[in-house]
Amino acid sequence: MLCRECEGEEKRTSSEKRLGFLVHGTIKVHNPRYRTLLEECLGRIPRSGRPVQLRTEIRLRRRGTLPGVVGLTTFYVEGYAPNGVAREESGAHTITFYTNLLDKLTDRAVVAVMAHELAHAWLNEHLHPEASETRENDADMLAEMWGFEDELAALSEQTEPITC
Numbered sequence: 001m002l003c004r005e006c007e008g009e010e011k012r013t014s015s016e017k018r019l020g021f022l023v024h025g026t027i028k029v030h031n032p033r034y035r036t037l038l039e040e041c042l043g044r045i046p047r048s049g050r051p052v053q054l055r056t057e058i059r060l061r062r063r064g065t066l067p068g069v070v071g072l073t074t075f076y077v078e079g080y081a082p083n084g085v086a087r088e089e090s091g092a093h094t095i096t097f098y099t100n101l102l103d104k105l106t107d108r109a110v111v112a113v114m115a116h117e118l119a120h121a122w123l124n125e126h127l128h129p130e131a132s133e134t135r136e137n138d139a140d141m142l143a144e145m146w147g148f149e150d151e152l153a154a155l156s157e158q159t160e161p162i163t164c
Helices: 014-019 032-044 107-126 133-145 149-158
Strands: 022-028 052-061 071-076 092-098
Touching: 022 032, 032 107, 052 107, 071 107, 092 107, 107 133, 107 149, 133 149
Parallel strands: 022 052, 052 092
Antiparallel strands: 071 092
């Protein structure tokens, strides 16, 4: 990528390239397959829009508590305590991907799941967070706008939608 100011090659560390979209992001993904796919996904999100400024942790877990859920974005706000557990800081995201289901998907479908969950983080910060079928559609539309339409199509071929 060329720098607009000096017309030279833009200098970025690999960490900045990976996390540019997530200004205060932490990746706790040690599985090489999923880390590579996540880095690919983050690298494809356009830098032209507003980044996610809130602290965001991305992690892998073997399985979740909700049947059929491959990824989950949790948004913590002041005064809200999911499952009775209050967080010390307000305005943070945790994006969790569940490998027991990701393992069954192709790489393209996994990237779609990742783009969809990252879209949730962006929507939670820049619009009002809410759990609804509309929000699921909004996340898919934003992932499409970022250029992940082929991956979303692959995911659709391999899974059945979960209703809210």
